[in-house]
Amino acid sequence: MMRSEKVIDFQSFTENVGRFDLRGKTVLIPEMAGIGSQLLAASFRGFGINAKVMETCKGLDLGKEHTSGKECYPCQITTGDILYFLKKEQARLGVGFNPRDYVYFMPEAEGPCRFGMYNKYQRIVLDSFPALKNVRIGSITTKDGYSLEGIIERQRVKDLRKGAYFSVVISDILDRLLWRIRPYEKEPGMADNFISKAMHVMEGAFGKHVADKNFGKILDRMDEIIKEGKMIIDPTVAEKPLIGIVGEIYLRSHSQANQDIIRVLERYGAEVVNASIAEWVNYTTYDGLRTAKKGLRLDMKQFRPDAMRQDIEKIMGFGGEMFYQKLRQRQCYKRARALLDIAADHDAGHLEGILRKEDLYNFDAGTEACLSIPGIIEYAREGYNGVVNVYPFTCMPSTVTSAIVKPLMNKMRTPYLDAPYDSTVQPGRETAVRTFMYQAHQHFKRHGRKAH
Ligand code: SF4
Numbered sequence: 001m002m003r004s005e006k007v008i009d010f011q012s013f014t015e016n017v018g019r020f021d022l023r024g025k026t027v028l029i030p031e032m033a034g035i036g037s038q039l040l041a042a043s044f045r046g047f048g049i050n051a052k053v054m055e056t057c058k059g060l061d062l063g064k065e066h067t068s069g070k071e072c073y074p075c076q077i078t079t080g081d082i083l084y085f086l087k088k089e090q091a092r093l094g095v096g097f098n099p100r101d102y103v104y105f106m107p108e109a110e111g112p113c114r115f116g117m118y119n120k121y122q123r124i125v126l127d128s129f130p131a132l133k134n135v136r137i138g139s140i141t142t143k144d145g146y147s148l149e150g151i152i153e154r155q156r157v158k159d160l161r162k163g164a165y166f167s168v169v170i171s172d173i174l175d176r177l178l179w180r181i182r183p184y185e186k187e188p189g190m191a192d193n194f195i196s197k198a199m200h201v202m203e204g205a206f207g208k209h210v211a212d213k214n215f216g217k218i219l220d221r222m223d224e225i226i227k228e229g230k231m232i233i234d235p236t237v238a239e240k241p242l243i244g245i246v247g248e249i250y251l252r253s254h255s256q257a258n259q260d261i262i263r264v265l266e267r268y269g270a271e272v273v274n275a276s277i278a279e280w281v282n283y284t285t286y287d288g289l290r291t292a293k294k295g296l297r298l299d300m301k302q303f304r305p306d307a308m309r310q311d312i313e314k315i316m317g318f319g320g321e322m323f324y325q326k327l328r329q330r331q332c333y334k335r336a337r338a339l340l341d342i343a344a345d346h347d348a349g350h351l352e353g354i355l356r357k358e359d360l361y362n363f364d365a366g367t368e369a370c371l372s373i374p375g376i377i378e379y380a381r382e383g384y385n386g387v388v389n390v391y392p393f394t395c396m397p398s399t400v401t402s403a404i405v406k407p408l409m410n411k412m413r414t415p416y417l418d419a420p421y422d423s424t425v426q427p428g429r430e431t432a433v434r435t436f437m438y439q440a441h442q443h444f445k446r447h448g449r450k451a452h
Pocket of ligand 1 (some may be wrong): 072073074111114115116248368393394395396397398
């Protein structure tokens with residue numbers, strides 16, 4: 001890669017960041033949740049889009065070199081991932097490397113968070129390398145509920161969105177299967193090996209069936225996997241304390257970034273349930289619907305017929321998505337839970353209800369605090385033996401979450417741990433986890449635990 005020279009080209013933000021036609025391109029997906037990223041890529045491939053998940057954390061030094069240290073940790077990791085991939089690709093293809101062949105996939109979120117700025121920042125970084133200026137950043141946004149309009153033929157957009165959402169739910173279920181069986185496995189390593197094979201089976205199933213919306217076939221594979229996976233459980237291993245995880249979606253899902261927090265907790269005797277990825281997708285749709293309804297109320301008061309028409313269109317759009325997502329998620333969990341007692345998922349409307357009733361925070365303020373705060377309360381009420389809030393060091397919504405829930409957890413007498421991460425290894429972390437798990441074991445002895 002040539003030397004970088006950072007000059008801001010504002011035009012590049014509009015021309016090279018946005019929704020692009022992905023046909024004929026290589027779509028580069030950053031790894032977040034291991035299974036989730038792979039199944040999302042498999043769904044895209046099922047629709048004829050050449051999508052691949054980039055190796056992660058190998059280019060962390062590059063990421064650090066091209067950030068100032070003030071950015072959120074996920075921004076550093078993903079900046080490193082894309083630079084590392086493109087550097088290798090340039091070395092592999094030599095003069096045959098064409099930056100126009102690639103679209104780097106980096107969604108964004110509306111609201112007060114820096115996440116909305118990652119793709120702009122990464123645009124500046126890519127533009128600083130003459131050879132990478134023309135690598136486009138494909139961005140979908142929470143503003144329109146992650147619409148995929150424009151990235152493939154119009155008539156297939158809805159199907160792609162349905163397939164992508166389905167892949168999110170199935171990967172959540174596979175994750176939950178792993179967390180359910182690993183603490184009780186007959187031999188160390190069995191569950192991990194099994195899930196990695198199961199993920200490849202699912203990739204194949206998505207590649208083959210997703211474009212035809214043959215979801216029944218994919219669900220049949222899921223059933224087989226769950227039936228096989230539950231055989232890994234050793235029935236003689238006693239039930240363990242149940243720990244819930246909430247937090248910033250990237251950090252809590254990316255095992256390298258969170259220094260394998262789930263495995264560390266399991267090492268100290270926990271069974272863990274992490275918040276799902278679908279929870280965030282559902283929340284963005286729910287919030288879109290909620291905002292559109294509020295807009296309609298306001299526009300009716302001011303009698304603005306054109307704006308009212310647009311509000312109604314939005315309500316119908318988001319309402320339809322919400323209906324579909326709930327239906328699909330319920331269907332998948334019902335089937336999975338009939339075979340094994342994996343944890344059910346939280347519902348965005350229910351979580352908002354908790355916030356409203358307790359008057360703790362408001363969905364109008366946005367961000368993941370909307371999910372983490374009521375998620376923690378829900379875990380505690382359900383009888384989990386402890387809750388961990390996992391987030392990037394200095395993450396704004398997670399710090400807000402921590403400030404609000406800590407006194408509440410004291411009141412509810414539920415063990416609670418903040419686990420902020422950057423690329424350094426905190427020397428006291430292991431002690432903090434051990435102390436937390438000691439408290440969780442005590443809680444478990446006194447109160448028992450929630451059945452899934
Ligand atoms: S949620 Fe946290 S990590 Fe993500 S952009 Fe906001 S402050 Fe950064």
